[in-house]
Amino acid sequence: xxxxxxxxxxxxxxxxxxxxxxxxxxxxSAEDAGKINPIPVELKNLGIGRxxxxxxxxxxxxxxxxxKGLIPSASLIDETFQKQSDGSxxxxxxxxxxxxxxxxxxxxEDEIWSVVxxxxxxxxxxxxxxxxDVNLEISTGxxxxxxxxxxxxxxxxxxxxxxVDVHFYIKRDFGLMRIGELSNYTGADGKVKVVFPEKIIGxxxxxxxxxxxxxxxxxxxxxxxxxERKWGEQMVTEDEKFNQRALWGSRDKSPVWLLxxxxxxxxxxxxxxxxxxxNLFRIKKTGKIFIKx
Amino acid sequence: MEDQENSVKSRRRFLQKFGSLGLGAIAVSxxxxxxxxxxxxxxxxxxxxxxxxxxxxxxxxxxxxxxTLNKDLSPNHNSESRNGLPGKKFVLVVDLGKCxxxxxxxxxxxxxxxxxxxxxxxxxxxxxxxxxxxxxxxxKHCQHCDNPPCVKVCPVDATFKRTxxxxxxxxxRCIGCRFCxxxxxxxxxxxxxxxxxxxxxYKGVAYDIEKNVPQKKGTVTKCTFSADCLRDGKxxxxxxxxxxxxxxxxxxxxxxxTNGTLxxxxxxxxxxAQNSAYRLLEDLGTAPxxxxxxxxDRTLIPEIxxxxx
Numbered sequence: 001x002x003x004x005x006x007x008x009x010x011x012x013x014x015x016x017x018x019x020x021x022x023x024x025x026x027x028x029s030a031e032d033a034g035k036i037n038p039i040p041v042e043l044k045n046l047g048i049g050r051x052x053x054x055x056x057x058x059x060x061x062x063x064x065x066x067x068k069g070l071i072p073s074a075s076l077i078d079e080t081f082q083k084q085s086d087g088s089x090x091x092x093x094x095x096x097x098x099x100x101x102x103x104x105x106x107x108x109e110d111e112i113w114s115v116v117x118x119x120x121x122x123x124x125x126x127x128x129x130x131x132x133d134v135n136l137e138i139s140t141g142x143x144x145x146x147x148x149x150x151x152x153x154x155x156x157x158x159x160x161x162x163x164v165d166v167h168f169y170i171k172r173d174f175g176l177m178r179i180g181e182l183s184n185y186t187g188a189d190g191k192v193k194v195v196f197p198e199k200i201i202g203x204x205x206x207x208x209x210x211x212x213x214x215x216x217x218x219x220x221x222x223x224x225x226x227x228e229r230k231w232g233e234q235m236v237t238e239d240e241k242f243n244q245r246a247l248w249g250s251r252d253k254s255p256v257w258l259l260x261x262x263x264x265x266x267x268x269x270x271x272x273x274x275x276x277x278x279n280l281f282r283i284k285k286t287g288k289i290f291i292k293x
Numbered sequence: 294m295e296d297q298e299n300s301v302k303s304r305r306r307f308l309q310k311f312g313s314l315g316l317g318a319i320a321v322s323x324x325x326x327x328x329x330x331x332x333x334x335x336x337x338x339x340x341x342x343x344x345x346x347x348x349x350x351x352x353x354x355x356x357x358x359x360x361t362l363n364k365d366l367s368p369n370h371n372s373e374s375r376n377g378l379p380g381k382k383f384v385l386v387v388d389l390g391k392c393x394x395x396x397x398x399x400x401x402x403x404x405x406x407x408x409x410x411x412x413x414x415x416x417x418x419x420x421x422x423x424x425x426x427x428x429x430x431x432x433k434h435c436q437h438c439d440n441p442p443c444v445k446v447c448p449v450d451a452t453f454k455r456t457x458x459x460x461x462x463x464x465x466r467c468i469g470c471r472f473c474x475x476x477x478x479x480x481x482x483x484x485x486x487x488x489x490x491x492x493x494x495y496k497g498v499a500y501d502i503e504k505n506v507p508q509k510k511g512t513v514t515k516c517t518f519s520a521d522c523l524r525d526g527k528x529x530x531x532x533x534x535x536x537x538x539x540x541x542x543x544x545x546x547x548x549x550x551t552n553g554t555l556x557x558x559x560x561x562x563x564x565x566a567q568n569s570a571y572r573l574l575e576d577l578g579t580a581p582x583x584x585x586x587x588x589x590d591r592t593l594i595p596e597i598x599x600x601x602x
Contacts, residue, residue, distance in 0.1 A: 248442075
């Protein structure tokens with residue numbers, strides 16, 4: 001009995017050791033760990049942090065920051081991660097290890113601190129006021145091609161919301177292309193206007209789908225609206241180029257010179273053969289005439 | 294009696310075959326002549342459907358007795374896959390500065406296209422242009438040339454170019470002469486010298502020309518630009534598997550390319566102009582559909598010693 005308990009305890013001990021050794025410890029010096037985050041937790045900075053996060057971190061750490069991205073990595077919403085000091089997280093982002101690249105050269109210090117703030121907010125949403133529902137309406141100007149988004153409250157009162165960041169997009173085959181500035185804040189009347197850019201190619205008739213979105217906002221829930229307008233340039237396809245006669249064309253589209261050459265060779269050779277046979281017959285025939293005479 | 298049994302058996306075999314061809318309805322209809330009486334509790338819906346049975350007779354069957362057989366049906370796009378998708382001309386932009394040799398694109402590609410580890414539709418190569426230049430990683434696909442040398446030499450019309458720019462190969466036409474491999478200046482094609490990987494697993498799977506699956510021993514296989522994904526409006530496998538944002542994929546006619554990792558869409562012309570993009574072996578006149586952005590601002594400069602490729 002004692003032996004069995006001993007055995008089990010040994011197994012348990014090795015197991016826990018194994019589990020620990022799977023995640024290599026990442027030592028951070030006391031000096032680095034004790035660094036104070038100079039960036040205040042404000043909406044603007046959180047926005048910066050989120051933008052960097054979606055651009056550089058999501059690929060590996062996943063959209064939910066749970067470590068389930070394209071490369072399996074550490075969960076950033078996990079308790080073991082979150083209990084580290086801001087300074088430790090900063091140090092790790094800054095220097096990197098193994099597959100985690102060092103962001104020293106890519107990001108400014110302030111930007112890294114903003115990312116740290118954003119990571120804190122991920123698990124502590126209650127630090128921000130609850131998000132409000134919004135409705136989004138688009139109207140378009142025809143003389144100067146422009147899109148105006150009007151953001152107002154979702155209830156019947158339709159109170160305009162100022163200072164809301166609206167993103168404008170054009171629909172493309174594989175995604176949405178951003179137009180306007182990176183941030184387009186609504187004015188006091190809840191409206192923001194963006195000019196439709198030049199040289200945008202639509203479908204064969206020039207139709208373009210334009211979208212306005214309130215998204216990834218800490219204070220407002222997502223909302224979007226789309227309109228289709230005949231504002232783009234007409235799409236010019238080059239299908240004729242592919243239907244030309246070319247060496248790489250299919251059988252029915254082989255170049256004329258090739259057809260002439262190949263068929264000429266065939267006709268020429270068979271022609272000679274037939275000519276010889278014909279002459280043989282003629283010789284035989286004349287032979288017969290001679291015999292008769 | 295024995296004769297009748299034999300005929301029933303042979304009919305079953307016949308039906309099994311046809312069932313797998315997608316004519317499952319016929320199987321149900323003729324099986325009904327036997328099963329209807331043995332399954333009295335199923336109520337008829339009263340709605341009759343006319344079907345053609347294996348004896349080439351038209352029969353009426355109650356719709357309640359018809360169930361669909363969930364068999365692997367041959368992809369119905371094989372016949373139209375020589376034409377290409379209308380209004381599209383696909384382009385891939387590879388940002389060499391971002392490639393860190395994660396090889397996720399390769400892994401995904403080899404898994405999807407049933408390739409052995411030594412076969413590549415896409416290969417990440419370690420490059421070093423000259424003695425004093427820094428090495429970099431370069432993913433190399435089929436370049437889907439607009440003037441493809443490989444298509445020119447195919448004697449059986451097995452490989453072809455579509456209007457959307459994709460160069461595909463029909464493994465059912467390919468005779469394995471490998472002229473195309475010799476003609477390709479990018480070494481983009483590979484040959485099935487042996488039985489393909491997981492040949493057992495893919496037995497009975499209908500051939501998909503836009504995926505080159507199942508692979509056939511003795512034929513050539515190549516990058517398809519994931520034509521099957523594009524038909525569904527999705528990004529190619531390699532593009533969406535990259536964790537580093539290396540690939541931009543899009544439609545030339547629309548002047549837009551989308552990054553597979555970030556999901557960000559940008560103007561193709563601006564991207565190419567601002568980053569001084571280039572194509573491989575431009576002077577051959579092959580007019581590739583793949584552009585490379587120079588390996589600038591890398592976060593990882595590879596060490597030339599650990600040659601993996």
